[in-house]
Amino acid sequence: MNLHFTRTNGPADEAIDRLIELVDHVTHPDIVREMIIAALKAGQEEEEKADLKLMNTTLKEMRFTSKIFGPYAKIKKVTVFGSARTTPDEPVYKMACCLGQQLAEAGYMVITGAGPGIMQAINEGAGPSHSFGVNIRLPFEQRPNPVLEGNPRLITYKYFFNRKVAFLKEAHAVALFPGGFGTLDEAMETLTLVQTGKRTPLPLILVDEPGGQYWSKWIRFFEDELLAQSYIAPSDFSFFERVDSIDSVVERIGLFYRRYHSLRHVEKQLVIRLTSDVSQEAVSELNRLFHDILVPGGGIYSSGALPAEEDEPEIQFLPRLVLDFNNRDFGRLRKLIDTINLY
Numbered sequence: 417m418n419l420h421f422t423r424t425n426g427p428a429d430e431a432i433d434r435l436i437e438l439v440d441h442v443t444h445p446d447i448v449r450e451m452i453i454a455a456l457k458a459g460q461e462e463e464e465k466a467d468l469k470l471m472n473t474t475l476k477e478m479r480f481t482s483k484i485f486g487p488y489a490k491i492k493k494v495t496v497f498g499s500a501r502t503t504p505d506e507p508v509y510k511m512a513c514c515l516g517q518q519l520a521e522a523g524y525m526v527i528t529g530a531g532p533g534i535m536q537a538i539n540e541g542a543g544p545s546h547s548f549g550v551n552i553r554l555p556f557e558q559r560p561n562p563v564l565e566g567n568p569r570l571i572t573y574k575y576f577f578n579r580k581v582a583f584l585k586e587a588h589a590v591a592l593f594p595g596g597f598g599t600l601d602e603a604m605e606t607l608t609l610v611q612t613g614k615r616t617p618l619p620l621i622l623v624d625e626p627g628g629q630y631w632s633k634w635i636r637f638f639e640d641e642l643l644a645q646s647y648i649a650p651s652d653f654s655f656f657e658r659v660d661s662i663d664s665v666v667e668r669i670g671l672f673y674r675r676y677h678s679l680r681h682v683e684k685q686l687v688i689r690l691t692s693d694v695s696q697e698a699v700s701e702l703n704r705l706f707h708d709i710l711v712p713g714g715g716i717y718s719s720g721a722l723p724a725e726e727d728e729p730e731i732q733f734l735p736r737l738v739l740d741f742n743n744r745d746f747g748r749l750r751k752l753i754d755t756i757n758l759y
Contacts, residue, residue, distance in 0.1 A: 478578060495589070617749065672754075686749075710742060719736040
């Protein structure tokens with residue numbers, strides 16, 4: 417039988433429906449049905465056991481990720497990256513520990529890779545009750561750091577790509593301390609995702625120790641090579657900020673969420689949800705300042721919740737700005753959000 421995602425599978429569709437009915441409390445059965453069909457189709461199409469094992473493990477890891485993070489969906493979380501080789505006697509380790517503490521005191525939870533170095537420092541500062549760990553299984557043994565060992569919010573992944581999803585999907589901000597290949601990989605991936613609109617805007621903060629030049633040198637490289645060769649645009653520098661103090665990290669995150677709440681694409685429009693309204697004078701100014709990121713003839717205007725947002729009743733009351741966004745200039749979109757927060 418050739419299976420299809422449309423309801424044209426006869427007795428197979430009936431069997432899947434009965435299975436879903438047999439299991440209690442299945443939410444969104446239409447989506448679950450397609451997941452079952454996808455698994456069956458993979459079983460028909462894939463001859464390599466390794467491919468099926470990869471699909472199977474990926475689904476299991478993503479399900480477990482949602483289970484662990486789900487109860488904390490309303491709490492803002494900050495993902496922190498940095499070198500696993502940083503030792504406790506180094507000033508930057510003490511900075512990371514202090515940052516973890518300040519984030520926890522400000523009501524945030526932290527997400528780290530659960531390893532030693534900067535990761536352990538952040539977890540030490542935040543404490544186990546404010547920490548998530550997303551560990552990775554490596555050819556050499558990598559144990560979680562002592563703060564996270566045995567923590568119910570510790571997840572160990574087989575695949576890096578699943579771990580990467582957890583780092584960024586669950587984050588409301590990202591802070592990066594100096595580090596090696598892994599830290600730079602996460603920095604570049606985060607930048608790529610926000611630049612292409614595959615990740616909603618968020619604070620991306622590059623943390624140097626006072627007098628340190630780790631991230632300053634990278635920014636100069638961006639300017640001297642990437643920007644000079646037109647590989648990136650000037651507006652791409654809006655995606656990140658460099659700081660050299662812990663207070664600045666917490667301040668920048670707080671400023672980003674001063675008025676901005678979240679955004680959502682509704683058909684061909686972009687809806688920005690706000691925690692407080694902006695004046696009509698401010699809306700007029702936004703139209704003047706950011707007309708370049710709108711489709712021809714488009715605009716920015718105030719609104720309440722759109723009908724398509726009925727599936728998020730907990731934020732129906734929030735005021736909105738609706739944009740006829742061109743879905744291209746995401747650096748300028750980030751600048752618009754920063755401007756909204758300053759009104």
